[in-house]
Amino acid sequence: MASCWAGRGAGMEPPCSSLPIPALPCWAACPVFLIQVRLQTQTTYQGIIDCMVKTYRHESLLGFFKGMSFPIASIAVVNSVLFGVYSNTLLALTTTSHQERWAQPPSYTHVFIAGCTGGFVQAYCLAPFDLIKVRLQNQTEPRARPGSPPPRYRGPVHCAVSICREDGPWGLFRGAWALTLRDTPTLGIYFVTYEWLCRQSTPDRQNPGAATVLVAGGFAGIASWAVATPLDVIKSRMQMGGLKHRVYRGVLDCMVSSARQEGLGVFFRGLTINSARAFPVNAVTFLTYEYLLSSWG
Numbered sequence: 123m124a125s126c127w128a129g130r131g132a133g134m135e136p137p138c139s140s141l142p143i144p145a146l147p148c149w150a151a152c153p154v155f156l157i158q159v160r161l162q163t164q165t166t167y168q169g170i171i172d173c174m175v176k177t178y179r180h181e182s183l184l185g186f187f188k189g190m191s192f193p194i195a196s197i198a199v200v201n202s203v204l205f206g207v208y209s210n211t212l213l214a215l216t217t218t219s220h221q222e223r224w225a226q227p228p229s230y231t232h233v234f235i236a237g238c239t240g241g242f243v244q245a246y247c248l249a250p251f252d253l254i255k256v257r258l259q260n261q262t263e264p265r266a267r268p269g270s271p272p273p274r275y276r277g278p279v280h281c282a283v284s285i286c287r288e289d290g291p292w293g294l295f296r297g298a299w300a301l302t303l304r305d306t307p308t309l310g311i312y313f314v315t316y317e318w319l320c321r322q323s324t325p326d327r328q329n330p331g332a333a334t335v336l337v338a339g340g341f342a343g344i345a346s347w348a349v350a351t352p353l354d355v356i357k358s359r360m361q362m363g364g365l366k367h368r369v370y371r372g373v374l375d376c377m378v379s380s381a382r383q384e385g386l387g388v389f390f391r392g393l394t395i396n397s398a399r400a401f402p403v404n405a406v407t408f409l410t411y412e413y414l415l416s417s418w419g
């Protein structure tokens with residue numbers, strides 16, 4: 123069996139099914155994504171509970187799952203790009219193979235550069251999926267209730283086609299620059315936090331155990347979301363530009379006018395809910411990554 127799981131003592135087995143693991147936390151995380159996006163882009167809610175109650179009253183339980191089928195389908199692709207670019211950049215920078223990664227750990231600078239590179243590349247793969255998710259999640263119309271005005275987008279494909287028709291194919295990349303600014307440095311921080319926590323809690327040159335990987339992955343997610351939230355707010359607002367929001371001239375314009383109108387607190391909207399979601403999602407993500415690396419690497 124894989125090297126990562128080998129040196130950890132008798133009875134330590136890798137998880138039996140690795141690929142389907144992220145599916146469950148992803149679906150469970152849908153309502154959290156929806157609340158986060160609405161809190162960040164709409165001013166009608168007083169907080170998490172208020173947003174949940176209003177969404178439930180107006181759109182029923184199904185309302186919480188709006189806009190997620192498409193991004194969930196894309197998660198495998200986006201994560202493969204991120205982790206693939208990250209580990210290959212690290213390989214190119216350090217010439218240490220995956221198997222020797224814990225015995226000859228790369229420097230934190232190399233981990234940071236590889237994380238930033240992965241973040242930069244994945245941002246452009248993620249951009250169209252994320253745009254569609256944000257647009258659909260911001261539709262507050264109840265589903266198919268006779269007599270009520272129809273929502274602007276009927277589903278992810280209709281949303282993509284409408285954006286292409288209105289703004290051309292590049293319209294699918296609206297907000298992509300803010301997304302790149304959000305993900306490039308914060309994914310560097312993500313991988314550095316993970317590596318640091320693993321190394322702190324594992325004896326020198328040994329592979330981290332499954333519990334260590336889960337905890338380190340969870341905290342890496344929280345740390346990177348804590349830093350990313352201000353730009354996440356800006357990204358979501360720019361993606362909504364032209365719909366419920368005014369069109370911003372750029373990232374800076376969006377930052378300045380949001381802060382002027384709503385105060386500095388605007389940059390931390392969705393932080394609590396993001397962090398609560400980030401722990402389990404990223405714990406499972408890293409466990410799956412380590413398992414796959416050790417069995418294929």
Ligand SMILES: C[N+](C)(C)CCCC[C@H](N)C(=O)O
Nearest residue numbers: 305308309343346347350400
């Ligand atoms: C860089 N940024 C903070 C945006 C995301 C970092 C973690 C990515 C993970 N797929 C998640 O959804 O939590």
